[in-house]
Structures are given as C-alpha cells and as structure tokens.
Amino acid sequence: MKVWVNDGLCRGHGVCVAVCPEVFDLTDGGYAEAIEDDVAPEFHAAVQEAIAACPEHAIEER
Template sequence: MQVRVDENKCCGAGQCVLVAREVFDQRDDGIVILLNAAPPERLHKAVREAAAVCPAYAIEIEE
C-alpha cells in the first residue's frame, strides 16, 4: 500500500488522525501530515477507513 495526501484539498477536519493516528497527523493549521507513506499491513484497514471518511477526498491509496 502506498498512501498520498493532497494538502491543497485538505480541509483540516482531522478524521484521518482519529482513525489512523500512526499514519496521519495535523500541522498547527489543521492540514494533514503524512507520517508513513507505506504503512505496515496491520494499519491498512485503518488507512482505508481514513480515506473513506475524509470529507475533502484528500487521501489517495494505491494498493
């Protein structure tokens, strides 16, 4: 799995951080920070959920 984020799309809702804290964080202004572009398999389900709940569709996943 490869994860990409589009900071320009991010609206700072923080849902990704709530769902997958080991993969996503937020800057002081709320914009997403990608902590791990190639997360281990044990986190794949959470990353998929984070992408699904992102209101700005700022998270892309390549399997």
C-alpha cells in the same frame, strides 16, 4: 500500500488522525500529512477507513 494527502484538498478536519493516528498527523499549518507514507500491513484497514471517512476525499492510495 502507499498513502498520500493532497494538500490542495485537505481542510484539516482531522478525521483521518482520529481514525488512524499511527499513520496521519496534523501539521502546524493545520493540514494532515501521512507520517508513514509506506503503510505497514496492520494499518491497511484503518487507512482504508480514513480514506472513506475523509470529507474532502483528500487521501489517495498509491
């Protein structure tokens, strides 16, 4: 599973970081990024939760 945050949509709410800090982080610019874009199986469920919870629909799975 690969995951990516669309910079153009992210508004930096940090919901994704709260749900899955092992995969998402907020940059100094205030937007999220995927620390691990190739997500380990144990975090797949949390990433799916973050995708569903993102208010801007900025997280994409590839």
